[in-house]
Structure formats: C-alpha cells, structure tokens
C-alpha cells in the first residue's frame with residue numbers, strides 16, 4: 001500500500017486543528033516541509049533529497065537545546081583539547097502533530113560559538129536517545145573538544161566567563177545524525193539534522209561561596225613557613241562537573257599577599273565540594289604574621305584568588321585568574337568539627353599474662369578524604385585512654401592504657417578498618433588504682449558491658465596519599481566527641497597486679 005504523503009500530512013494537521021492544540025508555533029514553509037518529510041518517512045520509509053536539504057538548516061527540526069549537566073576535564077595531555085560529556089541534553093523539536101519521532105540514538109557534530117567567535121568543535125559518539133512528543137532526551141559520553149588554533153584567546157575568555165559569571169549563553173551549532181526505528185522499514189539513519197541554539201550555561205559565579213570546614217594540621221615550620229592543611233567547602237552553583245588538576249591560589253589578608261594555597265587534583269561537582277587545601281604562609285611577611293596572630297583574637301578573612309599561572313594549563317589560567325573569593329577562618333579554629341569521629345567500637349582484652357589488646361574501628365573524620373595511619377605514639381604528648389567521670393570518684397589516676405608505637409593501617413575516604421593492637425597497661429597497680437579498675441568493671445557489668453572513656457591521642461597520619469606525615473588532634477575532648485564507650489569483659493580483672 002502506498003500513502004499519499006500530502007494526504008497524511010493534511011490529515012495530521014487537520015487532526016491537530018480539530019484538537020485545537022493550544023501551542024501556537026510560528027511555522028515557516030520549511031517547518032511544514034520538515035514535518036511532511038518525517039511523516040512521509042514514517043509511512044513510506046523514504047527520505048528524498050529535498051528532505052535532506054530541508055533538515056540541514058540551522059533552525060529546522062531542533063528548535064532549542066538545554067544542557068542540564070556537563071562534565072569537562074581540563075587535565076588532558078593537550079590543554080587545548082579538553083574532554084566533555086553530558087548525562088542530560090534535552091532538545092525541543094519542531095512539533096509534528098500526532099507524531100512521535102522514533103529516534104533511538106543520535107550523534108552530534110557541534111561547534112561552540114562564544115561572542116560570535118567559533119571556539120572549537122566536538123563530535124559525540126552514538127548515544128541513546130528517547131523522544132516524547134516534541135522533546136528528545138539524550139546524553140553523550142566523553143568527547144574531545146578541539147579548540148581551533150586561532151581561537152585560544154577566545155576560548156580562555158570563555159573559560160573566564162564560565163568561571164566568574166552566574167550564567168553565560170553559548171551558541172551551539174552543528175548537525176545531529178539520528179537513527180530512527182521505522183518498524184517494518186527497519187532502522188534508518190538520517191544524517192545532517194541542522195541546529196543552532198543559544199544555550200544558557202550556569203557558571204561558577206567566581207566560586208564566591210567558600211567555607212573553612214576543618215583544620216587537619218597547622219604546622220609552624222622552620223624558615224618562616226607555616227603550613228595549614230585544611231578542608232574547604234567550595235560550592236559550585238553550576239551544572240558543570242570540572243576536573244581542573246592542581247590549582248594554586250594567591251592567599252591574601254586585607255589585600256596583601258600572605259602565601260599560596262594549593263588544591264591538588266581539583267574536581268568540582270555541582271553543589272558542595274570538600275577539598276583538601278594546603279596553605280603555605282610566608283611568615284616573613286607582615287601581612288602573614290598579622291593574619292596568623294589575628295586568629296588568636298578574632299575570625300580572619302583569607303582572600304583566595306587565581307593568578308596568571310594558577311595552573312599548568314594555559315587554557316585554564318585566564319579563567320582561574322578571574323576567580324576572586326575568600327574564606328573566613330574562625331578564631332582559634334573554634335567551632336569546626338570532624339565529619340565523624342575518627343574511631344568507634346572500642347574494646348579491650350587483657351590476657352592472664354597481662355598482654356592488653358585494644359580493638360577499634362577507624363574511619364575518616366575528614367569529609368571523605370582517605371588517610372594512612374603512621375604513628376600511634378609520637379613524642380610530645382601523653383597518648384592514653386582514661387576512664388570517664390562518675391565511675392570511680394576517689395581515683396586520682398584513671399589511666400587505663402598508653403598507646404604504643406607500631407600501629408599502622410589505612411582507611412579509605414568512606415570505608416572503615418577494624419584493627420587490633422597491643423597497648424601498654426600499667427606495670428603495677430596501687431591499691432587505689434586496683435579499686436578504680438574494679439569500679440570500671442563493676443560499672444560496665446551494670447551498663448551492658450561498656451563504660452565511658454576519654455581518648456587523649458595525637459597520632460601521625462598521611463592524608464590523601466600526599467606523602468607528608470601530619471600530627472593530628474584525635475583527642476575525644478578536643479573534638480567534642482563526648483565520652484567513648486569501651487567494651488570490656490571479665491578478663492578486664494587481669495589488669496590488676498596481685
């Protein structure tokens with residue numbers, strides 16, 4: 001059976017008129033031709049040359065495009081060939097009444113235009129697509145954006161606009177090849193569906209919304225170098241997921257340079273990002289000393305700005321140089337807290353030979369940043385566990401054990417590691433200590449086998465595999481972790497020397 005193309009189109013249009021479709025679309029002759037072409041394709045499986053021409057125009061089948069998410073990786077070997085991907089591209093198509101185009105996959109050939117300058121082009125691989133009414137949803141996996149050789153400056157300023165503006169319109173122009181499932185006519189590829197659309201892209205807004213989250217270590221080093229290893233929260237208000245590599249920021253106080261802050265392997269996803277920041281303060285500078293001294297008495301604002309060589313990637317530097325932001329470091333680093341306690345589920349076993357073995361489950365208190373535990377008893381601090389209050393009112397010495405050297409383990413950012421390790425219990429116990437230990441045992445028996453303890457611990461760890469051992473405050477009091485339950489059994493009585 002052969003359809004009359006014209007009759008089908010007229011019928012379709014008549015049907016839409018009959019339904020009094022409220023969508024008023026200004027149709028030009030070519031739009032009608034495109035509609036007719038697709039209707040014809042569905043009913044006859046044929047795609048004449050006139051249709052090829054009709055769909056190739058800029059404003060043809062595709063009327064507008066929205067990119068709801070985009071990933072860009074600027075750490076490629078060639079800085080002028082970053083990669084892009086998107087898990088949500090929505091195209092609004094010319095509405096063809098009564099017809100849903102059976103497009104099931106597309107690939108795109110796109111030129112990015114900013115301020116009238118063609119910046120570069122990318123070709124996406126074939127990607128699944130779905131159409132509902134006049135809306136097509138698709139995505140594309142990693143595709144290389146080749147910046148045109150004469151468009152490097154324009155591309156840098158495009159990156160600058162995305163970095164600093166709340167929103168930036170970019171023009172996408174090109175062609176889509178679509179595969180249609182035509183049922184009895186089989187699968188057909190319609191190449192060269194033209195488009196040109198202004199797509200608003202939400203930018204980083206200068207990364208204005210930054211917060212000082214936690215100080216992992218403040219180290220006053222020799223040669224006027226003080227390092228602050230901190231967790232910052234950088235809020236990314238855009239829909240862009242960016243891989244930027246190592247980025248350095250100029251740190252300032254009241255506008256004066258005080259040092260450099262580095263974020264290694266900076267990745268920003270939409271929303272909040274907790275990143276590890278290494279700030280080296282140059283304490284030979286008055287401004288750096290003013291900042292550091294000021295922290296004893298009040299909150300201090302640290303300016304964070306990009307500069308001409310913020311990154312090793314020349315395509316990024318212009319954009320980064322435009323970023324001017326700041327964080328407020330609270331007085332004495334007060335009011336900051338770990339994302340979770342560094343340890344939990346403590347228990348202690350003591351053999352008849354008085355060998356004491358503690359077991360605990362460790363996790364990252366650093367907002368998903370992994371660490372490696374390197375030393376459990378560094379000098380300069382009494383690393384110990386003591387009984388909490390209310391257990392033995394007359395005891396003056398409530399120490400249960402001291403940590404020994406030799407404990408090593410690793411914890412992923414989100415996982416846990418349970419470790420058993422030997423600890424030092426007192427060599428001899430006085431009568432008063434013996435009474436206190438008995439009180440602890442009695443207390444635990446009346447309280448589900450546990451009693452509260454205080455953990456005084458400043459171990460060393462390496463965070464995020466950066467190779468530097470850092471002395472960290474894991475005291476339960478210093479981190480407002482409250483009392484920690486220690487689980488014991490009857491063998492706890494072995495702690496008392498006879």
Ligand SMILES: *[C@@H]1O[C@H](CO)[C@@H](O)[C@H](O)[C@H]1NC(C)=O
Pocket residue numbers: 222223224283284285
């Ligand atoms: C540290 O900086 C101060 C002030 O600039 C300077 O006087 C001092 O010599 C410096 N110390 C070292 C070890 O460089």
Ligand SMILES: *[C@@H]1O[C@H](CO)[C@@H](O)[C@H](O)[C@H]1NC(C)=O
Pocket residue numbers: 435438439442
């Ligand atoms: C601990 O409990 C035992 C038996 O339950 C009791 O004999 C002992 O007096 C208690 N010791 C203290 C110090 O309360």
Ligand SMILES: *[C@@H]1O[C@H](CO)[C@@H](O)[C@H](O)[C@H]1NC(C)=O
Pocket residue numbers: 447448450485
């Ligand atoms: C500690 O133990 C007490 C008594 O068994 C219990 O009430 C409390 O919930 C425990 N705390 C934690 C953090 O597990």
